[in-house]
Every structure is written in structure tokens, then in C-alpha cells.
Amino acid sequence: MVRPMTMPVPPFLHYRDFNGGHIPRTALAFLARFLLSRFRWRIVALVLGTLGGIGLMTLEPLFLRDLVEALRLGDLSDPWTPAVWTPFGLVAGAWVISATFNRVREIIDIHTSPQLRYEVQTCLFSYLIEHSPEYFHRNFAGRLAQKVKQAGQSTAALLSVAFNEMVRVVAVVVIGFFVVGHDHPQFAAVMLGWTIAFVAAAVMLSRRCLALSREFSNQMSASTGTMVDVIGNADVVLSFARAPHECLQVARAVLGERDASIRLRWFLTLMWAVLYTALVLFQIVMIALAVRETVLGRMVVGETVMVVSLSAILFNNIWGLAARMLEFLEELGVLDSALDSILSPHAIVDAAEARRLEVSEGAIGFEHVSFRHLDGNPVFDDLSFRVRPGEKIGLVGPSGAGKSTLVRLIQRHYQPQSGRIVIDGQDIAAVTRLSLNEAVAEVPQQPGLFHRSIAENIGYARLDAGPEAIRAASTQAHCHGFITRRPEGYDSLVGEHGIQLSGGERQRVAIARALLKDSRILILDEATSALDSETEAHIREALWQLFEGRTVIAIAHRLSTISRMDRILYLEGGRILEEGSHDALLALNGRYASLWRHQAGGFLPET
Numbered sequence: 072m073v074r075p076m077t078m079p080v081p082p083f084l085h086y087r088d089f090n091g092g093h094i095p096r097t098a099l100a101f102l103a104r105f106l107l108s109r110f111r112w113r114i115v116a117l118v119l120g121t122l123g124g125i126g127l128m129t130l131e132p133l134f135l136r137d138l139v140e141a142l143r144l145g146d147l148s149d150p151w152t153p154a155v156w157t158p159f160g161l162v163a164g165a166w167v168i169s170a171t172f173n174r175v176r177e178i179i180d181i182h183t184s185p186q187l188r189y190e191v192q193t194c195l196f197s198y199l200i201e202h203s204p205e206y207f208h209r210n211f212a213g214r215l216a217q218k219v220k221q222a223g224q225s226t227a228a229l230l231s232v233a234f235n236e237m238v239r240v241v242a243v244v245v246i247g248f249f250v251v252g253h254d255h256p257q258f259a260a261v262m263l264g265w266t267i268a269f270v271a272a273a274v275m276l277s278r279r280c281l282a283l284s285r286e287f288s289n290q291m292s293a294s295t296g297t298m299v300d301v302i303g304n305a306d307v308v309l310s311f312a313r314a315p316h317e318c319l320q321v322a323r324a325v326l327g328e329r330d331a332s333i334r335l336r337w338f339l340t341l342m343w344a345v346l347y348t349a350l351v352l353f354q355i356v357m358i359a360l361a362v363r364e365t366v367l368g369r370m371v372v373g374e375t376v377m378v379v380s381l382s383a384i385l386f387n388n389i390w391g392l393a394a395r396m397l398e399f400l401e402e403l404g405v406l407d408s409a410l411d412s413i414l415s416p417h418a419i420v421d422a423a424e425a426r427r428l429e430v431s432e433g434a435i436g437f438e439h440v441s442f443r444h445l446d447g448n449p450v451f452d453d454l455s456f457r458v459r460p461g462e463k464i465g466l467v468g469p470s471g472a473g474k475s476t477l478v479r480l481i482q483r484h485y486q487p488q489s490g491r492i493v494i495d496g497q498d499i500a501a502v503t504r505l506s507l508n509e510a511v512a513e514v515p516q517q518p519g520l521f522h523r524s525i526a527e528n529i530g531y532a533r534l535d536a537g538p539e540a541i542r543a544a545s546t547q548a549h550c551h552g553f554i555t556r557r558p559e560g561y562d563s564l565v566g567e568h569g570i571q572l573s574g575g576e577r578q579r580v581a582i583a584r585a586l587l588k589d590s591r592i593l594i595l596d597e598a599t600s601a602l603d604s605e606t607e608a609h610i611r612e613a614l615w616q617l618f619e620g621r622t623v624i625a626i627a628h629r630l631s632t633i634s635r636m637d638r639i640l641y642l643e644g645g646r647i648l649e650e651g652s653h654d655a656l657l658a659l660n661g662r663y664a665s666l667w668r669h670q671a672g673g674f675l676p677e678t
């Protein structure tokens with residue numbers, strides 16, 4: 072059964088809808104902009120929840136002081152005397168309400184962190200997918216997907232530390248400062264000075280720790296990369312009997328990871344020991360000060376209890392922050408690196424006043440086009456030629472002549488350094504990429520197939536295509552037979568990059584997809600190279616039907632597949648050396664004719 076393409080359409084954040092499409096590229100600016108514009112009220116609620124919880128917890132030592140003093144000095148003849156039970160009620164109330172605030176904060180967070188991760192990922196992915204093909208050639212797909220995931224994860228972690236642990240420590244210090252500082256300023260001074268020194272030391276140590284942590288994660292990525300490379304080439308490993316050799320390679324990579332982990336753990340253990348000792352010393356100093364003041368009669372017992380309780384609260388919260396400081400800095404680095412990779416400027420963008428490409432006839436023109444790849448590799452220098460409306464062009468030439476680059480330039484996968492390419496008189500650099508891509512259909516050398524059903528892969532050309540349209544295109548491209556022989560027919564999954572289909576089947580699916588797209592301009596890049604001669608003969612007929620009324624540029628190494636074309640361009644070293652019909656080029660007795668004569672099995676020799 073042919074199943075129509077299902078299209079889940081939940082609302083998601085497209086980068087164009089965020090800050091006018093200008094996304095900050097540094098972590099802190101990104102976080103601030105994202106939270107301010109998308110999560111303002113949830114952040115306010117989170118901060119209020121945190122403040123409520125920690126604020127009451129920090130007031131509790133004050134009530135504890137009154138309770139101790141009431142027990143010590145009050146008239147206890149009445150077991151239910153309000154002098155004792157009122158401060159007790161306040162202590163208990165502070166605990167209960169503080170805990171309630173904390174739970175409310177957690178509930179708010181349930182609806183904040185996952186939503187933040189969702190929006191960050193969809194926003195960054197929508198930006199990522201608009202990069203030029205060149206960008207994707209230079210970056211590993213798995214690495215890019217990981218960067219998007221990490222960015223979502225990191226923003227949620229940063230949000231949690233910034234609006235929980237950090238707010239808690241600031242609140243404890245400020246409230247504690249006023250609670251003890253009012254009557255005993257020396258405690259407030261010790262508390263404030265020590266907190267500042269401690270946080271500064273924690274940041275400094277964490278920064279050093281970060282370098283070790285980065286080294287560890289680099290080693291992890293390297294060993295993962297080694298494993299992925301070997302697993303991806305498992306067939307080669309098997310056929311060369313190199314399993315023991317590869318085990319050694321992987322062991323070597325994992326060994327680096329082990330050593331980096333040991334170094335990191337040593338540093339962490341020492342760092343925690345230093346910080347913990349500092350915290351314990353702080354508590355000892357605070358309690359010693361309180362005991363001394365009490366012995367000297369400058370403080371009452373209740374106040375000593377208050378100082379002990381307050382320093383314990385401070386201890387817990389500062390320890391909580393210190394424990395997450397490393398994570399905070401690490402996530403900041405991860406987010407910075409993800410944003411830097413993903414948000415590099417798009418190499419090819421629509422001009423500000425770009426219009427839709429209106430294709431009436433399908434004429435193509437190269438006007439003095441010069442192009443070299445990013446690595447400086449020159450391909451074309453001042454190339455000019457025209458393709459008439461509806462003309463069928465065969466493109467031949469030795470490997471590396473620039474044939475694929477030429478057709479990619481028409482699709483604007485690359486941008487020429489000078490000159491222009493026009494379609495029906497319109498410069499393709501001045502039209503929207505969407506309208507250009509709609510006007511041009513391509514059957515590429517390597518048909519890109521998704522790990523989805525065959526129906527979805529064919530229907531990709533027209534998302535609204537019904538089962539009948541998909542079946543018709545598939546029949547025309549000679550796919551219907553091999554599809555219906557599979558138990559699940561059109562619902563069969565094709566595997567990663569279509570690995571569960573043969574090379575020829577993949578090409579036929581790609582042809583069916585191009586048939587369904589029904590564009591005015593058609594590009595075939597070695598579209599039938601993986602087909603056997605019999606299937607190719609059938610498909611060739613289907614293709615000629617498809618060519619009807621369209622402008623076609625077909626690249627082929629097997630010259631017989633393009634001999635019927637209106638005109639053949641012989642390309643070498645980025646220049647058109649010969650052009651004309653098959654017969655005319657044979658009569659010319661030049662390079663094309665020589666290739667035609669030498670063609671054994673229909674392929675061009677390497678040059």
C-alpha cells in the first residue's frame with residue numbers, strides 16, 4: 072500500500088522568528104537574549120520560587136534564637152505557653168513553607184527546562200539546515216547533530232545553576248548579613264569576606280579544572296571517532312582479516328581517554344578537598360567567634376545557636392554552588408563552541424530584495440563565470456555558454472573536468488566568484504533559493520535517501536502527493552516491481568542512505584522522485600550509471616518521456632546514454648573544448664570522437 076507522507080506539525084521556534092533572525096553567537100549573550108525574549112515570566116517565577124524557599128530557610132535561625140531564649144529564660148509553668156510555642160511555630164512554619172516554595176519552583180522548572188531545550192534545538196536546527204552544501208561537506212553530520220543537542224542540554228543546565236544555586240547563595244549571604252549583622256557586625260563581615268574569597272577561589276580552580284575536563288572530552292570524541300570509523304568499515308576489516316589490528320587501534324584511543332580521566336579525577340579530588348576544608352574552617356571560625364562572644368557576655372546562647380544554624384545553611388548552599396561551578400563553566404564552553412560552529416554566517420543567502428524565479432521557458436545561460444572552491448582549487452575561468460529552452464544537453468569529459476560543479480552552480484550550491492548564471496533572463500543570485508530549487512529537479516550521482524519508507528522517499532519531491540501520484544512516478548521509473556516484491560511494499564524502510572536497496576534501485580527511486588517533482592529544468596548526474604543495460608534501456612524510454620518539454624542537462628560517462636541529446640558539451644579542465652550533436656562531434660573527429668571509439672564498456676578513461 073502506498074502511504075501518503077505524514078507531516079507532524081507542532082509549533083516550533085524557527086530562527087527567523089527569534090530576534091529578527093539575529094542569534095547571538097556567544098553563550099552568555101545567547102542565553103540572556105533567549106531567556107529575556109522567550110522565558111521572561113517563567114524566569115521571574117523561578118527566581119521568586121528560589122527566593123521564597125531560601126529566604127524563609129535563612130530566617131529560620133532567627134526564630135530558633137527566640138525559641139532557645141524562650142526555653143532558657145521564659146516562664147515554663149504553662150506547658151503550652153505562647154512564649155515558647157510561637158517561635159516554635161515560626162521555625163516549623165519556615166521549614167514547611169520553604170519546602171513548599173522549593174516544590175513549586177521544581178514544578179515551574181518542569182515546564183521551563185524541557186521547553187527551553189526544545190526551542191533551542193529547533194531554533195538552531197532551522198539555522199543549521201540553511202547552510203550551503205559546502206558547509207556540510209566540511210563538517211561531519213554526526214558532529215553537527217551532537218552540537219545542536221549539546222546546545223539544548225547546556226542552556227538548560229546553565230539556567231538551572233544561574234537561577235537556583237547562584238540565586239540561593241546570593242540570597243543567603245544578603246539575608247544572613249542583615250540577620251546577624253544588625254547586632255553583631257563582625258559576623259557579617261567574616262561571612263561576606265569569606266564568601267567572596269571562596270567563590271573567587273572556586274571559580275579559579277574550576278577554570279583550571281576545565282582544561283583537564285576538555286582534554287578528557289577530546290579524548291572521548293577521538294576514541295568514539297576511531298570506533299565509528301572502524302565500525303563503518305567493518306566489511307573492509309573483515310575482508311582484510313584486520314580485527315586484531317583494529318582492536319589495537321581502538322585500545323590505543325581508549326587508553327588516552329583513560330589517562331585523561333585519571334588526571335581529571337586527581338585534580339577534582341584535590342580541588343574538592345581544598346574547598347571542603349575551607350568550608351569547614353569557615354564554620355569552625357564562626358562557631359568559635361560565637362562561643363567567645365557568649366563567654367564574654369556579649370551574646371546570649373540563643374544567638375550562638377542562630378550563628379551555628381546560619382553558618383550551616385551557608386555551608387550547604389555554597390557547597391551546592393561549588394559542586395556545580397565546574398559544570399557551569401563546562402556547559403558555558405560547550406554552548407560557546409556549539410554556537411560558534413552552527414551560527415557561522417550562511418555562505419549563500421537570498422538577497423534582501425530577492426524575488427521568486429519565474430520559469431517560463433527554461434533557458435539557462437552562463438555569462439563569464441569564474442569559480443574556485445573554498446580551498447582555492449580553480450574549476451572555471453570565464454566560462455560562457457547558453458542552453459536554449461527545452462534543449463537536451465549531454466555533458467561529458469574526463470573525471471575532475473568540472474561537470475558536477477557546473478550543475479551544482481546552476482542549483483546555487485556554490486556561488487561563482489565572478490560572472491553570473493541566468494535562467495530565463497533572471498540572475499539566479501537575485502532570486503529566492505526556494506523558488507530556484509523548485510524550478511530545478513536533480514537525479515544526483517549518489518541518490519540521497521532517508522531512512523524512511525520508500526513511499527516517503529519518493530513523495531519527498533511533493534509533500535502533498537497522494538498514493539496514486541507516488542505509484543505512477545514509481546511505475547514510470549521502473550520501481551514498482553521491486554517495491555511490491557518486498558513484504559511491506561511501499562512502506563518498506565530503506566536503511567541509512569538507502570543501504571537496503573541495490574545501487575540500481577536507489578537510482579530508480581531517485582528518478583521517480585525527480586519525475587514527481589515535475590520541474591521545468593532537469594539535471595541528471597550519472598543518473599543511470601548503476602543500472603544494468605536492460606533496465607537502463609527501459610528507463611531511458613521513461614526518461615525521454617520525462618525530458619519532453621523540459622530543459623535537460625545530463626552528465627554521463629557512458630556516452631551511449633547521451634548520444635541522442637540535442638547537443639553535447641565536451642568539458643576538460645573547466646573549459647568547453649567541443650560542442651555539437653553526437654554526429655557532428657564524431658565528424659569533427661576530435662576528443663569526443665576519440666573517446667567514443669575507445670569506449671570499452673561505455674566509460675571514460677581517467678586522465
Ligand SMILES: Nc1ncnc2c1ncn2[C@@H]1O[C@H](COP(=O)(O)OP(=O)(O)OP(=O)(O)O)[C@@H](O)[C@H]1O
Pocket residue numbers: 208444445446448450468469470471472473474475476477
Ligand atoms: N568541495 C570541493 N572542494 C574542493 N575541490 C573540489 C570540491 N568538489 C570538487 N572539487 C574539485 O573540483 C574539480 C571538479 O570536480 P567535479 O566533481 O566537478 O568533476 P567531475 O567532472 O564531475 O568529475 P567526475 O566525473 O569524476 O564526477 C576537481 O578537481 C575536484 O577535485
